[in-house]
Amino acid sequence: MCGVAGYLGYVADGAALLAAMAGAIAHRGPDSEGIDIFPQAGLAHRRLAIVDLGNGQQPMASENGRFVISFNGEIFNHVELRRDLEAQGHRFRTSADTEVILHLFERYGERCLSLLNGDFAFAIWDSLRERMFLARDRMGVRPLFYTRHRGAVYFASEVKSLLKVPGLQAMLDIKALDQILTLWAPIAPRTAFQNIFELEPATYAVIDRNGMTTTPYWELEFPDHGDYLGVAAEEELEDLLMDAVRLRLRADVQVGCYLSGGLDSSVIAAIASRLDTQPLRTFAIGFESREHDESYFQSIMVDHLQTRHVQTLMTSGDIAADFPDVVRHMERPVIRSAPAPLYALARLVRSNGIKAVLTGEGADEIFAGYDLFKEARVRRFCARQPGSRFRPLLFRKLYPYLPNLRRQTPEYLSAFFMAGSANIGDPLFSHRPRFRSTSSTKMFFSRDVKNALGGYDAAEEIVSLLPSDFRRWHPLNQAQYLETRFLLPGYILSSQGDRMAMAHGIEGRFPFLDHRLVEFAARLHPEQKLKGLDEKHVLRAVAGKLLPKEISERRKQPYRAPDTEAFVGETKHEFVDAALGADSVRRSGIFDPVTVEKLHRKCAAGAPSGFRDNAAFVAILSTQLWQETFAAGSPSRAVA
Structure with a gap:
């Protein structure tokens, strides 16, 4: 694991910029730093030495010098790949998996990605064709971000590295915030920052003088009904x-x-x-x-x-x-x-x-471990059997680790879990309760943000991105795809x-x-x-x-941590009061200071709070902290 950074295009002082970009992600690779400058391009690397501790420095060049790589991650089958390449006449100078990628790319080009078993995000400069090749692993374990600014393309393992580019400002993307407050995360390639994007998982990009193109190289697919593995x-x-x-x-x-x-x-x-x-x-x-x-x-x-x-x-x-x-x-x-x-x-x-x-x-x-998968199955059963006396029992069976649920009436449980269940053909059926519950935080948005968003619906954007055969899959597989993708x-x-x-x-x-x-x-x-x-x-x-x-045989207990109670109570945290204070909220322009103050008072008083209050409190606090950290001093950026 490491940190990568680079650019393609004219940069006045590429070496100084790459040093700053690499310095911003030094925590990713505390063991060493490397920088290479080419005509109209550059690569930087911060190394966390795990394989071939003495000889794996990067950026690393191919034998003939045509290709240079900056690589973050691990190729776990590099030993087997090296053996195959050596049998084909390739010679190696190191035992690092980085060099294996170089040889594979030299031989197969982008087709090498299908051979890699690993977690990776890397950039390869091709000096002959004067183009940069970026790639990211299938599941999205390792990050890679990019932006276009003043005629050049910049990329890095973290956004804070990109913010070292002169003149590039941090501005909140309110559609991304809407997605986070609905789906828990932005929909790639969108990030929390306007005009800064994430290379999607299982995707490669080519950057040259004609621009940048992205191409998926793998997709998670489920079989149609009946086409499953057997008893082995x-x-x-x-x-x-x-x-x-x-x-x-x-x-x-x-x-x-x-x-x-x-x-x-x-x-x-x-x-x-x-x-x-x-x-x-x-x-x-x-x-x-x-x-x-x-x-x-x-x-x-x-x-x-x-x-x-x-x-x-x-x-x-x-x-x-x-x-x-x-x-x-x-x-x-x-x-x-x-x-x-x-x-x-x-x-x-x-x-x-x-x-x-x-x-x-x-x-x-x-393997379908989340309660959400079971909840969707219960909701489908109840939609088909609306008069079943087992409904309250099934709801409580879902969450035995939540004692407060036992005190809820059958009417409450039905109202909470069954909203939207009439349409069992909805492609987002499994996730609607979560999306509905989480998105309640958007009621705290300021009038300007609400107006800027208009009728935007993050959930419907998800629907537009689903595979063409999605509706033919088993409902459980549909839910798994949404969660995994x-x-x-x-x-x-x-x-x-x-x-x-x-x-x-x-x-x-x-x-x-x-x-x-x-x-x-x-x-x-x-x-x-x-x-x-x-x-x-x-x-x-x-x-x-x-x-x-x-x-x-232990029933799953989801990983959870104290939310609101971590920030309010006997111990006072000045940054919480400062971030949620009326002046700060008004200055950021994202949330309504009056409703935020009411929520803050309610939580600070120790009033009982459920998921919605907890989610709203943490979301507002983290957004305010994000604004102070990355976009301080420019309140208009929040609604730009």
Whole structure:
């Protein structure tokens, strides 16, 4: 994992600019820096040394000097690819995976992307054709942003690097904010910044004197009804998982593992402990709040695997203290405080001398682990059986870890979960309750923002981007596509993933997001993933061979962190009062100061708050912090 930056076009002092751009992302690659300048182009690199520690410096040139690469990420099958290339006559100077990409690109051009098993974002300068080639991995693990400014194209691993370009101003994109407050994330290529874009996952771009073109090279596809894998799925899953973990343990430094106490990270840790020759290093978050804490289950796995375990205990005050830095690294507003503990966890890992960790992200998306998938199934049942006496029981079965739900009346439960359920043919049927609940924050928008947005509907933009055969898929597969295509790269792998880990120079590795596993899971029969209301059915069968029953049969507890209570209460946080104060809100121009003040008073008084109040509070606070961090001094930019 590293940081990349570069440009194509006329730049007055390219070396100075690239030094500034690289400096802005030094946290991504604290081990070394490299810069190369070409006619009308340049590349910069910040290195986090994990493979070939002594010889993997970048930018790296091909043997004949035609191609030069700046690469962020890991190619996990680089050993096998190198072997094939050597058999074809290619010679290598290093053992770095970076050089493997160069040789592959030299031989196959953009077709090399289909051969890569890895997480990557890279740029390759072709001096012969005078063009820049950019590419990003299939799932969107590694970020890459770009902008066009004064006749040149600039790109980098993070937006803060692009903001070093002279004259480029940070302006909030209010449609992106509307998307975040509906979908939890912007819809790529849009970002929170006007005129700054994200290269989409599974996409490559070519930049030359004629402009910039983007082309997708992979798409997540689900089979039509009936065209599913057979009974050998469990064995194939076990083999694929073993190999995915084996490949991701490759490194010239020790690889650790996050251990939440849930099924997904426990499976990865169990396999890693079998394959690794060293005692496994594991790391976890504990919470002062019992409602959020999973320390008991972590201890079961630590005892089972005999790992060298370290935990950081988070208080609400810790979350608040880190939150301004969290927003700076995320570079976007959010509706939850959940990234903050992961920021602290990465800091803990780094302080223990580890540079790379395996994590369990991706399993909930590809094996249908989220409550949303079960909720959609219940809503479909209730829409077809409107008089069923099982409706309240089914709603409560969905969320046994939320005791407040037991106190709700059947009428309330039906109103909350069943809104919009009459139209079961709606392509967004599974996600409508979430979108509706989250988007309630938009009631706090200022009049100017509401007028500027007009009738814009972020959810309908999603509909326009769906594949042509989407409606032929099983409803569960439709829901999985929405989650995997939009929320996974837009929030889980970015705000909670890459940004929090790389803030401290930590590389996250995700075995469940090996593209072979993703494609395998897409071909499974829906009942092998969600059997009744039991999530991740086939994964649990494999987990039963690896884990104690208390873990393998444990019902999923979603990762959550204290939200509003982290920022209000006995401990006062000056930045919260400043950001939500009437003058600050009025100056930013995004929200209505009167309604924001009412929400702030309500939360500060300790009044009971549900998801909507929590989401609104965190969203408004993070947006205000974003504005102060990136666009301070220009209130009109918010509604430009």
